[in-house]
Amino acid sequence: MSQQTPSDFILEQLGGQRGLVEHLGITFTEASGSKVVAQMPVEPRVHQPFGILHGGASVVLAESVASTGAYLSVRERGMMAVGLEINANHLRSAVSGTVTATGTPIFQGRTTEVWNIEITDERGKMVCISRCTLAVIPMPEGGKAG
Numbered sequence: 244m245s246q247q248t249p250s251d252f253i254l255e256q257l258g259g260q261r262g263l264v265e266h267l268g269i270t271f272t273e274a275s276g277s278k279v280v281a282q283m284p285v286e287p288r289v290h291q292p293f294g295i296l297h298g299g300a301s302v303v304l305a306e307s308v309a310s311t312g313a314y315l316s317v318r319e320r321g322m323m324a325v326g327l328e329i330n331a332n333h334l335r336s337a338v339s340g341t342v343t344a345t346g347t348p349i350f351q352g353r354t355t356e357v358w359n360i361e362i363t364d365e366r367g368k369m370v371c372i373s374r375c376t377l378a379v380i381p382m383p384e385g386g387k388a389g
Contacts, residue, residue, distance in 0.1 A: 264307050267300060276316025279308045279346045285337045285364075295336040301362055301371040302331050308346035309358035309375035316351055317379050324356060324377040331373040340365045346375075354379050 267289055273280040281304060283289065289300035306329050313324030346360040355378060362371040 263303055267303060269304055269307055271311065274311055274315060276312060276351075277348060279312040279315075280343065281308050281311075282341050282343050284341050285339050295338055296342065296370065298331065298333045298371075301333065301342070302329060302373065304342070304344045304362060305329060305331060305346070305360040305371065305373035306375055308344045308360050309356075309373075309377060312346050312348065312358055313351075313356040313377045313379070316348070316356065318382070321382050322379050323382050324379050327355075327376045327378050329373060329375040331371050333371050334369050335364075337364050337370050342370055349374070352379075 268284045268286070269281050270283075271279065271281045283300065283304050285296050289297055291297040306326050309329075310324055310326060317324060342362050342364055344360050344362045346358050348356060349359050350357040355376065358375045358377070360371075360373040360375060361369060362373070364370050
């Protein structure tokens, strides 16, 4: 019998939906309604044409972190969170290795959450800083996100 990884457990809590998260190799190492940490390998599938980390991949990582944290903070109320807006400042490039995204809430209200996400490289240097605003909405019939 194989042991469930922390990332598998977190994704199971999110309804088992993997999609783009799995395609980009994103794995979660910590997740709660107050902090989420995830990693993504920097390899050709996330490179832009010049061989560096594609900014869009960083944004997918950032929104995945924010959405996970917001969902975990509101699911007990029968709610879920969906992205309204995201911005990202790409501060330095990454060519290989792994980037780590750490997300923490700036604001957690009844209908809106705002998360700050910092993406760093293996040396701890900031690659991208992002802010994501999410709408808190009722969970669809069946009670599972996705």
